[in-house]
Amino acid sequence: MARGKSITQFCAHCERVTRMEMIGAVETQPDKTWYRCTRCRHATLIDLVQFRKTQEESRKKPDRAECFEYRPQNTYSVGQAIFHSEWGDIGKIISKERTSGGESAIVVSFEKLGQRRLLENVMINPEAEG
Ligand SMILES: [Zn+2]
Structure with missing residues (x-):
């Protein structure tokens, strides 16, 4: 599988962090992308800017x-x-x-x-x- 096509993200339906596959982008909202939970198959619109920010935040060393x-x-x-x-x-x-x-x-x-x-x-x- 190509890198970057799936992410791990909290699924509101499963109420846990699951693997999500990219379905497609939103033309009117370039920063948002539809992802589908590989567990419950529910689609979630993910704000990639927010997602990256959260990832950076969790990777950041304590100051x-x-x-x-x-x-x-x-x-x-x-x-x-x-x-x-x-x-x-x-x-x-x-x-x-x-x-x-x-x-x-x-x-x-x-x-x-x-x-x-x-x-x-x-x-x-x-x-x-x-
Ligand atoms: Zn799910």
Whole structure:
């Protein structure tokens, strides 16, 4: 199959991301193209400009300015970008889990270091600080 003829896109009928085949362009709307879901066969009009923008957005690396600085006492959510000042690396939180000791941890995919597990929501004794 020729490249660019099918895309993966969210299908409103299947309520999931499916593979869609191109059916044809819309003469009056050059940026929009009809695609048919290979699963439910429903046709969807896709705005290619919007589609490319969404793709670029998802491929974009997290920006340092958008990152939260990692601190063990903070809590984070999946999808957040964090900056680890000690390691000088930024990463995205891909999942959360619990350690065997019952502490909560975040799994972060760092740009340079790869996947790392970090503790979150750590209770810090104020007297032990400084
Ligand atoms: Zn579908």
